[in-house]
Amino acid sequence: MLRFILGRLAVLIPTFLGVSLIAFSFIRLLPGDPVMLMSGERVMSPERHAELMNQLGLDRPMYIQYFDYLGGLVTGDFGSSIVTKRPVLDDFLQLFPATLELSLCAIIVAVCLGIPAGVLAAVKRGSWIDQTVMGAALIGYSMPIFWWGLLLIIFFSGYLGWTPVSGRISLMYFFPQVTGFMLIDSLLSGQAGAFKSAVTYLILPTIVLATIPLAVIARQTRSAMLEVLGEDYVRTARSKGLAPLRVVGIHALRNAMIPVITTIGLQVGVLLAGAILTETIFSWPGIGKWMVDSVFKRDYAVVQGGLMLIAGVIMLVNLIVDLLYGFINPRIRH
Amino acid sequence: MSLLEIENLVVEFQTASGPFRAVDGVSLKVDEGEVLAIVGESGSGKSVSMLAAMGLLPWTAKVTADKLLFNGRDMQKMSDADRRKIIGREISMIFQEPVASLNPCFTVGYQIEEVLRVHTDLNRKARRDRAIELFQLVGIPNPEERLGHFPHQMSGGQCQRVMIATALACNPKLLIADEPTTALDVTIQKQILDLLMKLQAEHGMGLIMITHDMGVVAETADRVIVQYKGRKIEEADVLSLFQNPRSVYTKALLSALPENAVGGRLPTITENLTDQQIFEGAVR
Numbered sequence: 001m002l003r004f005i006l007g008r009l010a011v012l013i014p015t016f017l018g019v020s021l022i023a024f025s026f027i028r029l030l031p032g033d034p035v036m037l038m039s040g041e042r043v044m045s046p047e048r049h050a051e052l053m054n055q056l057g058l059d060r061p062m063y064i065q066y067f068d069y070l071g072g073l074v075t076g077d078f079g080s081s082i083v084t085k086r087p088v089l090d091d092f093l094q095l096f097p098a099t100l101e102l103s104l105c106a107i108i109v110a111v112c113l114g115i116p117a118g119v120l121a122a123v124k125r126g127s128w129i130d131q132t133v134m135g136a137a138l139i140g141y142s143m144p145i146f147w148w149g150l151l152l153i154i155f156f157s158g159y160l161g162w163t164p165v166s167g168r169i170s171l172m173y174f175f176p177q178v179t180g181f182m183l184i185d186s187l188l189s190g191q192a193g194a195f196k197s198a199v200t201y202l203i204l205p206t207i208v209l210a211t212i213p214l215a216v217i218a219r220q221t222r223s224a225m226l227e228v229l230g231e232d233y234v235r236t237a238r239s240k241g242l243a244p245l246r247v248v249g250i251h252a253l254r255n256a257m258i259p260v261i262t263t264i265g266l267q268v269g270v271l272l273a274g275a276i277l278t279e280t281i282f283s284w285p286g287i288g289k290w291m292v293d294s295v296f297k298r299d300y301a302v303v304q305g306g307l308m309l310i311a312g313v314i315m316l317v318n319l320i321v322d323l324l325y326g327f328i329n330p331r332i333r334h
Numbered sequence: 335m336s337l338l339e340i341e342n343l344v345v346e347f348q349t350a351s352g353p354f355r356a357v358d359g360v361s362l363k364v365d366e367g368e369v370l371a372i373v374g375e376s377g378s379g380k381s382v383s384m385l386a387a388m389g390l391l392p393w394t395a396k397v398t399a400d401k402l403l404f405n406g407r408d409m410q411k412m413s414d415a416d417r418r419k420i421i422g423r424e425i426s427m428i429f430q431e432p433v434a435s436l437n438p439c440f441t442v443g444y445q446i447e448e449v450l451r452v453h454t455d456l457n458r459k460a461r462r463d464r465a466i467e468l469f470q471l472v473g474i475p476n477p478e479e480r481l482g483h484f485p486h487q488m489s490g491g492q493c494q495r496v497m498i499a500t501a502l503a504c505n506p507k508l509l510i511a512d513e514p515t516t517a518l519d520v521t522i523q524k525q526i527l528d529l530l531m532k533l534q535a536e537h538g539m540g541l542i543m544i545t546h547d548m549g550v551v552a553e554t555a556d557r558v559i560v561q562y563k564g565r566k567i568e569e570a571d572v573l574s575l576f577q578n579p580r581s582v583y584t585k586a587l588l589s590a591l592p593e594n595a596v597g598g599r600l601p602t603i604t605e606n607l608t609d610q611q612i613f614e615g616a617v618r
Contacts (some may be wrong), residue, residue: 330439
């Protein structure tokens with residue numbers, strides 16, 4: 001097992017190098033530079049511009065800047081924001097719980113609804129249930145996330161007035177951040193109504209963010225189940241006189257989960273990408289919104305560091321998925 | 335009273351090009367302690383008729399029969415829940431591909447104890463003891479250790495022994511063996527057949543042996559049913575069938591056995607026979 005984990009970690013090194021190169025170069029491909037954008041409407045003399053660029057070290061040759069950045073990464077230094085001067089890692093750690101909370105809620109919703117929906121569609125193959133589930137999944141998968149978010153806001157927040165439009169909790173509540181997770185902190189605060197407020201603020205972003213993973217998981221579960229339901233061991237299970245729920249829920253589902261777990265792991269990447277749009281739509285103060293703001297300000301250090309940290313999270317999740325395989329599929333473990 | 339009695343069984347599958355009749359009016363009876371062989375080529379409806387009797391066909395299959403009785407009870411009028419109390423306990427089945435027939439995600443011990451959990455009141459310890467006893471019965475060495483193994487850690491022959499042990503767990507009255515040796519190599523085939531026959535004799539079960547191997551029929555069966563394209567062509571006791579086959583199809587089937595080859599060339603069954611000749615020459 002240890003060898004397996006070390007092997008997986010070794011593969012991460014070239015991946016990290018690749019991501020660092022992409023993160024470093026792509027933000028620099030955009031026109032404009034941080035100094036120009038900081039000056040805003042004010043006119044800045046070319047001398048002053050050059051001086052500031054020199055101060056920030058941005059006038060050095062690209063490869064020196066890259067290796068300087070890489071050296072920092074190795075020692076755990078992700079640099080500091082050009083705009084706020086705060087260390088990138090500090091900002092990330094402060095904002096990440098908001099994104100994590102939203103993403104976890106979304107993936108829980110997607111898994112809890114997607115797997116049963118896929119199983120039901122497979123068991124009732126060809127029926128109206130199957131067609132409804134798969135039709136809904138196709139629509140969910142095809143929908144542009146920002147448009148779907150705006151539709152929900154218009155209907156539920158604007159027209160019905162059921163849910164708030166943006167933010168994480170009502171301004172009426174104020175309490176110290178303990179865990180960074182609003183649901184937990186609101187409970188810990190003991191303030192009446194705080195938890196309920198946090199939930200209402202979470203509902204719409206969660207639905208928007210969960211839509212695509214939900215659709216993908218439902219479709220993947222259905223196709224994996226269809227394959228497994230035709231296997232000999234499912235016939236054996238039925239020939240033992242087991243109840244249908246046991247045949248489908250234990251014998252078939254356990255085998256069908258192997259490809260579904262892969263899909264769920266890959267959806268984490270989609271979630272974090274989706275979080276960027278969702279957080280922007282709902283002004284959710286997480287890393288997605290932070291990254292978008294930094295791109296607009298050409299805050300090189302934040303974009304580079306943020307991308308590296310997000311990539312790290314995705315790689316960590318995929319490592320966990322690889323380990324889960326061994327748990328679910330004994331043919332890998334032995 | 336027969337253990338299993340089937341009259342005029344018809345199985346139809348709904349396909350894109352209309353209904354397809356896989357079993358067409360088959361009737362059979364099996365008594366306790368009797369070994370009935372059903373022989374026929376692939377697609378002759380041997381397995382489908384037995385799966386239909388157990389209610390294991392997919393919903394696309396339409397099963398009708400004038401009579402479908404097990405131990406005097408009408409299987410057609412039973413609810414699904416009542417049928418599930420019989421299959422796995424009083425009627426068990428083993429299949430052609432032993433490795434594929436066991437669930438790769440669970441240990442063989444879990445899979446054998448599961449039958450006991452569903453059909454008996456035994457507690458965990460008693461179930462485990464019974465599983466060990468069954469493994470010993472079918473000749474699996476180190477049963478305590480083997481219970482914790484997964485199917486992929488065992489050979490095909492060992493997996494078939496596990497399947498047999500699972501099928502025997504609740505002392506069934508009838509065992510249906512669907513080509514139990516087809517996927518195994520010759521030496522293992524012999525061992526598994528010998529084991530099945532020994533257990534059948536010891537437990538006095540009825541045994542239905544589905545096969546396309548006339549050698550297996552000769553070695554195991556009391557009575558034989560020959561099927562072709564879903565219809566019964568001939569039924570006879572095993573000696574009469576081999577010595578004095580009455581239908582043209584059975585004669586052709588026997589002349590296609592390697593030991594009956596004349597002049598260094600094996601005839602194929604259908605090269606001299608049309609379907610019409612086969613069905614007209616059928617002896618029911």
